[in-house]
Amino acid sequence: LAYRPIITLTTDFGLNDHFVGTVKGVILNILPEAEIVDICHSVIPFDVLDGSLKLAAAYSYFPAGTVHLVVVDPGVGSARRAIVATTERYEFVAPDNGVLSLIYQREERLRVHCASAEHYFLQPLSQTFHARDIFAPVAAYLGKGVAPSKFGDQISDFLRIDPPRPQRIDAATVRGKVLTVDRFGNLISNITPSDAAALAPTGSAQLKIRVGEREISGIKTAYAEGAPGEVFAILGSMGYLEIVANQGSAAQILVAGRNSTVDVLLAARAAGANQE
Amino acid sequence: LAYRPIITLTTDFGLNDHFVGTVKGVILNILPEAEIVDICHSVIPFDVLDGSLKLAAAYSYFPAGTVHLVVVDPGVGSARRAIVATTERYEFVAPDNGVLSLIYQREERLRVHCASAEHYFLQPLSQTFHARDIFAPVAAYLGKGVAPSKFGDQISDFLRIDPPRPQRIDAATVRGKVLTVDRFGNLISNITPSDAAALAPTGSAQLKIRVGEREISGIKTAYAEGAPGEVFAILGSMGYLEIVANQGSAAQILVAGRNSTVDVLLAARAAGANQE
Amino acid sequence: LAYRPIITLTTDFGLNDHFVGTVKGVILNILPEAEIVDICHSVIPFDVLDGSLKLAAAYSYFPAGTVHLVVVDPGVGSARRAIVATTERYEFVAPDNGVLSLIYQREERLRVHCASAEHYFLQPLSQTFHARDIFAPVAAYLGKGVAPSKFGDQISDFLRIDPPRPQRIDAATVRGKVLTVDRFGNLISNITPSDAAALAPTGSAQLKIRVGEREISGIKTAYAEGAPGEVFAILGSMGYLEIVANQGSAAQILVAGRNSTVDVLLAARAAGANQE
Numbered sequence: 001l002a003y004r005p006i007i008t009l010t011t012d013f014g015l016n017d018h019f020v021g022t023v024k025g026v027i028l029n030i031l032p033e034a035e036i037v038d039i040c041h042s043v044i045p046f047d048v049l050d051g052s053l054k055l056a057a058a059y060s061y062f063p064a065g066t067v068h069l070v071v072v073d074p075g076v077g078s079a080r081r082a083i084v085a086t087t088e089r090y091e092f093v094a095p096d097n098g099v100l101s102l103i104y105q106r107e108e109r110l111r112v113h114c115a116s117a118e119h120y121f122l123q124p125l126s127q128t129f130h131a132r133d134i135f136a137p138v139a140a141y142l143g144k145g146v147a148p149s150k151f152g153d154q155i156s157d158f159l160r161i162d163p164p165r166p167q168r169i170d171a172a173t174v175r176g177k178v179l180t181v182d183r184f185g186n187l188i189s190n191i192t193p194s195d196a197a198a199l200a201p202t203g204s205a206q207l208k209i210r211v212g213e214r215e216i217s218g219i220k221t222a223y224a225e226g227a228p229g230e231v232f233a234i235l236g237s238m239g240y241l242e243i244v245a246n247q248g249s250a251a252q253i254l255v256a257g258r259n260s261t262v263d264v265l266l267a268a269r270a271a272g273a274n275q276e
Numbered sequence: 277l278a279y280r281p282i283i284t285l286t287t288d289f290g291l292n293d294h295f296v297g298t299v300k301g302v303i304l305n306i307l308p309e310a311e312i313v314d315i316c317h318s319v320i321p322f323d324v325l326d327g328s329l330k331l332a333a334a335y336s337y338f339p340a341g342t343v344h345l346v347v348v349d350p351g352v353g354s355a356r357r358a359i360v361a362t363t364e365r366y367e368f369v370a371p372d373n374g375v376l377s378l379i380y381q382r383e384e385r386l387r388v389h390c391a392s393a394e395h396y397f398l399q400p401l402s403q404t405f406h407a408r409d410i411f412a413p414v415a416a417y418l419g420k421g422v423a424p425s426k427f428g429d430q431i432s433d434f435l436r437i438d439p440p441r442p443q444r445i446d447a448a449t450v451r452g453k454v455l456t457v458d459r460f461g462n463l464i465s466n467i468t469p470s471d472a473a474a475l476a477p478t479g480s481a482q483l484k485i486r487v488g489e490r491e492i493s494g495i496k497t498a499y500a501e502g503a504p505g506e507v508f509a510i511l512g513s514m515g516y517l518e519i520v521a522n523q524g525s526a527a528q529i530l531v532a533g534r535n536s537t538v539d540v541l542l543a544a545r546a547a548g549a550n551q552e
Numbered sequence: 553l554a555y556r557p558i559i560t561l562t563t564d565f566g567l568n569d570h571f572v573g574t575v576k577g578v579i580l581n582i583l584p585e586a587e588i589v590d591i592c593h594s595v596i597p598f599d600v601l602d603g604s605l606k607l608a609a610a611y612s613y614f615p616a617g618t619v620h621l622v623v624v625d626p627g628v629g630s631a632r633r634a635i636v637a638t639t640e641r642y643e644f645v646a647p648d649n650g651v652l653s654l655i656y657q658r659e660e661r662l663r664v665h666c667a668s669a670e671h672y673f674l675q676p677l678s679q680t681f682h683a684r685d686i687f688a689p690v691a692a693y694l695g696k697g698v699a700p701s702k703f704g705d706q707i708s709d710f711l712r713i714d715p716p717r718p719q720r721i722d723a724a725t726v727r728g729k730v731l732t733v734d735r736f737g738n739l740i741s742n743i744t745p746s747d748a749a750a751l752a753p754t755g756s757a758q759l760k761i762r763v764g765e766r767e768i769s770g771i772k773t774a775y776a777e778g779a780p781g782e783v784f785a786i787l788g789s790m791g792y793l794e795i796v797a798n799q800g801s802a803a804q805i806l807v808a809g810r811n812s813t814v815d816v817l818l819a820a821r822a823a824g825a826n827q828e
Contacts, residue, residue, distance in 0.1 A: 003308070004308065004309065006304060006308070008297065008301075010297075012735075013735060014735035015291065015567065015592070015593070015594055016592070016594040016734075016735055017592065017594075017606070017609075017732075017734045017735055018591060018592055018606045018607075018609035018610040018790075019734075019735070020590070020592075021560065021562075021589065021590060021591030021592055021606075021610040022591075022609060022610040022613050024589050024590075025560075025589070025591075025610055025611075025612075025613030025614040025615075025618075026613045028558060028587070028589070028614060028615055028618075029613060029614060029615045032556065032558070032587075032615050033556065035304070035308075036589070037297065037300050037301070037304070037312070038296070038297060038300075039294060039297030039298075039301075040291070040292070040293065040294055040296075040297055041291070042291055042292040042293075045735065045736055046799050053294075054293070054294045054297075055294075057293075057294035057298060058294040058297040058298040058301055059301075060301075061298050061301030061302045061305060061408070062301040062304060062305060063301075063304055063305045063308050066301075066304075074775075074776070074798075074799050075776050076774065076775060076776060077773065077774020077775055077776045077777065078774065078776035078777075126789045127773045127774035127786075128773075128774060128775060128786060128788055128789045129789035132613070132789065180293075182292075182293045182295075183288075183289060183290035183292055183293050183295070183321065184321055221353065221403045221404075222352065222353020222354065222403035222404060223350075223352060223353055223404060224350070224351050224352060224353045224354035225353065225354075234403075234404060236404055236405075237402045237404045237405035237408065238294075246350075247322050247350050280584065280585065282580060282584070284573065284577075286573075291567065311580070311584075313573065313576050313577070313580070313588070314572070314573060314576075315570060315573030315574075315577075316567070316568070316569065316570050316572075316573055317567070318567055318568040318569075330569070330570045330573075331570075333569075333570040333574060334570040334573040334574040334577055335577075336577075337574050337577030337578045337581060337684070338577040338580060338581060339577075339580055339581045339584050342577075342580075456569075458568075458569045458571075459564075459565060459566035459568055459569055459571070459597065460597055460598075497629065497679045497680075498628065498629020498630065498679035498680060499626075499628060499629055499680060500626070500627050500628060500629045500630035501629065501630075510679075510680060512680055513678045513680045513681035513684065514570075522626075523598050523626050
């Protein structure tokens with residue numbers, strides 16, 4: 001079977017409007033053999049960090065050669081640039097507003113080009129829908145085999161944003177926060193094993209975690225290990241500490257959500273020191 | 277044109293997270309020529325019966341050879357098995373939790389294999405996202421032509437759940453309930469013509485149905501036969517008795533929903549007997 | 553690479569049920585090589601004008617030869633016809649209820665055929681799900697190359713509905729209304745530059761627009777030109793006047809929505825005449 005170029009879409013467009021359909025039409029008009037795959041269109045409107053998270057969770061599972069198109073674009077029509085980022089396995093097309101920051105963190109070999117060559121854009125060029133007029137055509141031409149350097153100059157001053165990192169607020173506490181709440185009410189924090197060595201799966205049954213007023217004991221490896229409705233922690237499939245409930249919504253039970261504080265009590269194994 | 281393997285997805289993942297995109301990436305990484313088709317990602321979280329209903333309504337319309345991947349998986353990370361079910365026309369990949377029960381009911385020729393051969397799984401294998409690490413790879417390898425027997429032993433003790441069936445509660449009444457409410461507010465009951473011979477479309481204009489306090493007369497064959505806002509019954513496209521309104525929501529008008537009781541009054545043609 | 557027939561879907565089915573999946577199964581069963589693309593499934597239930605708007609915004613971006621399947625079908629099961637409309641670049645399959653009206657307005661060369669040849673339909677033919685039993689098969693056979701004339705007679709009495717047009721209510725005021733509110737809270741009106749010459753992008757900075765009690769000054773060319781939270785107007789990517797806010801929801805700020813009145817004050821450049 002012939003190779004088919006894959007183009008993924010990650011946007012804050014939602015699915016109630018024509019936006020996603022229009023973008024797909026533009027891509028197929030340039031590259032009719034494209035295989036277009038939705039990663040997610042429910043990025044929080046204008047939230048580049050949320051877009052970066054959704055993309056980071058999924059992109060590395062796609063075949064080498066995939067073009068990842070990412071549009072969370074509060075600055076559409078302003079001077080912000082359009083960029084093409086190239087890693088060992090993938091090409092990314094996005095506005096230069098930090099939405100690729102987690103890619104920059106994770107990928108060692110990275111080149112970024114401006115996408116400024118207007119003859120690749122749709123004409124007339126709107127100032128309000130660059131996904132249609134700039135990003136989709138650039139992604140389609142990349143999928144067609146046009147080299148990133150054809151779209152514009154290589155740049156090094158592309159915008160990086162720092163995702164919020166957990167802080168050690170005292171000798172015994174790592175403080176993070178909830179990055180996002182998933183469909184099942186699981187609270188995905190920004191805390192990783194490297195932030196809190198105690199989170200390593202082995203022997204951490206007595207770790208304590210605090211969300212709001214609630215103290216949670218222990219870390220399990222599967223949702224099904226908890227009793228139904230029990231709230232506990234796991235190391236989730238995105239690599240982050242998650243506060244979860246078995247067949248229930250931790251978010252509802254804890255009345256917690258995006259940006260809620262999550263404290264990991266590192267000295268919990270020692271007697272009482274950090275428990276109120 | 278070359279044959280393209282079709283893989284459908286039915287899950288409770290919703291569309292707000294990266295889950296569906298990640299699963300598609302895994303499939304395409306193994307089988308780049310796959311045609312992935314969403315059946316539905318809005319199965320009620322953890323509800324295997326609801327997943328079974330969504331799948332049962334759609335699966336038989338796909339071409340022979342389609343692989344149907346179904347993930348509603350409250351037991352992820354527990355001892356529940358992953359299975360491959362093979363019928364005359366299709367292959368199904370799912371957790372062994374009953375989510376295929378309606379397939380088992382409808383398909384005469386059926387073989388079920390365990391999917392336990394770990395060399396087909398993604399590594400490292402998480403205990404929280406088997407759709408990504410187990411089910412998607414197994415579906416992709418099936419689409420690639422790997423025989424079901426390669427994934428594990430044939431089994432006969434796979435889990436079946438009995439969907440709720442209508443009961444004859446007295447000589448004149450068949451009692452069922454609402455299985456699901458669709459986008460338009462139609463109440464889909466679990467009552468079929470074989471449950472109540474009186475439901476056969478011919479000559480049944482005087483049949484009576486009771487939902488809550490409301491008695492509904494007659495069964496029509498099309499939504500458009502009712503006056504706008506009128507509540508009436510039809511035999512719906514899924515094969516079940518539906519309580520509907522023309523260009524309106526029966527669910528709203530009747531203040532009824534999932535699990536509401538639906539009584540069919542079989543003797544309605546005889547004078548008055550079952551009418552209060 | 554071989555040509556793949558593209559079939560787009562625009563419906564009011566939502567994504568919570570099996571409907572869209574079933575329609576895709578039917579298409580692929582007839583035409584396994586079809587590339588099926590969702591334009592939008594969130595058309596307001598039963599609202600043919602809303603369906604027409606969503607379709608009109610996206611259809612022209614697809615490659616020539618695309619088959620556009622549109623199902624917003626309050627009259628399913630009644631005497632309303634199924635039709636195939638052919639333009640220079642596209643084929644459309646839809647119920648004959650006006651859902652293609654904006655296509656009829658925009659396309660000069662147009663032929664419309666009845667789709668009445670039952671041997672193309674699924675059997676048994678339901679009276680409740682013609683998307684599955686009639687429209688999907690017809691779209692698939694069109695994609696397969698069957699000529700529109702094979703499905704039935706050419707007709708000229710197909711149904712057109714007039715989308716609501718802005719009115720000049722006095723010498724100085726064009727009155728339109730909000731057609732739809734998009735994901736970002738932008739209010740899309742039915743006013744185009746041809747309705748109000750003053751809307752032409754050049755030199756119109758002093759134009760005044762009234763939505764409810766609120767008077768808005770000036771028209772910008774990009775969302776990012778406004779201060780965060782500022783409400784202003786742009787000529788949007790669909791060709792209509794939009795009332796928008798930079799990184800905020802104009803709908804929320806103005807407490808306005810679908811069908812809200814939008815007045816363009818044409819004489820705004822002259823001193824004071826139309827300002828209260």
